[in-house]
Amino acid sequence: MSEGAAPSLSEFLSLGWARLIAGATSPEAAARHPTLGTFGLSGWPEMRSVVLRRADPDAAVVEVHTDVASEKVSELRENGHAGLHVWDPAEALQIRVRGRMQEIPRKDLPEIWEKVPAHARKVYGGHPYPGYAIHSPSDHTDNPQLDRFAVLRLTVEEIELLLIDPEKHKRAVFRRVDGFAGQWIAP
Numbered sequence: 785m786s787e788g789a790a791p792s793l794s795e796f797l798s799l800g801w802a803r804l805i806a807g808a809t810s811p812e813a814a815a816r817h818p819t820l821g822t823f824g825l826s827g828w829p830e831m832r833s834v835v836l837r838r839a840d841p842d843a844a845v846v847e848v849h850t851d852v853a854s855e856k857v858s859e860l861r862e863n864g865h866a867g868l869h870v871w872d873p874a875e876a877l878q879i880r881v882r883g884r885m886q887e888i889p890r891k892d893l894p895e896i897w898e899k900v901p902a903h904a905r906k907v908y909g910g911h912p913y914p915g916y917a918i919h920s921p922s923d924h925t926d927n928p929q930l931d932r933f934a935v936l937r938l939t940v941e942e943i944e945l946l947l948i949d950p951e952k953h954k955r956a957v958f959r960r961v962d963g964f965a966g967q968w969i970a971p
């Protein structure tokens with residue numbers, strides 16, 4: 785987006801989704817590795833890097849893959865409110881996404897699992913479970929298995945964009961409740 789130009793709200797939203805789609809399809813894109821935020825079980829915020837696996841602007845959903853035994857899944861089962869954060873330096877764009885995260889039905893997993901490359905599968909499984917104390921890194925064994933695979937689908941409720949523009953920063957929030965019509969907000 786050119787410096788100083790005033791995009792329409794819909795152009796701005798399209799830029800945000802385009803960068804998320806780039807993350808889901810290209811390992812080089814900044815949105816490949818968003819930060820996923822959840823409510824920790826002990827009351828502290830929890831954040832971690834994930835790989836963005838799908839971004840669908842029509843349904844306004846994004847997806848990530850994880851080990852069903854990971855702590856984030858326990859947290860999300862307790863409180864499905866979650867956020868994703870991306871800083872995309874190529875576009876000078878910050879993307880903040882808020883929504884409700886759900887595990888997709890287990891019957892839908894085998895088809896997705898078939899497409900996960902062997903080297904990537906090893907992070908879904910293993911002994912002991914993620915987060916358990918071990919004496920040394922070699923005390924963990926890989927054991928990739930579909931039973932430990934989960935796809936987390938974030939149904940987007942809000943997407944907030946901040947464009948860092950030397951002329952004038954541009955910030956807007958788009959909400960599902962009004963069909964993502966969007967509202968400019970002070971940066």
Ligand SMILES: Cc1cc2nc3c(=O)[nH]c(=O)nc-3n(C[C@H](O)[C@H](O)[C@H](O)COP(=O)(O)O)c2cc1C
Nearest residue numbers: 817832833834835848849850851854855856857915
């Ligand atoms: C670049 C990068 C990408 C990652 N991608 C994922 C991912 O797609 N899914 C995942 O569950 N963990 C991923 N991780 C590991 C998480 O950041 C985290 O350490 C792990 O999932 C345990 O988090 P939890 O205890 O909060 O569940 C990634 C880490 C890095 C550094």
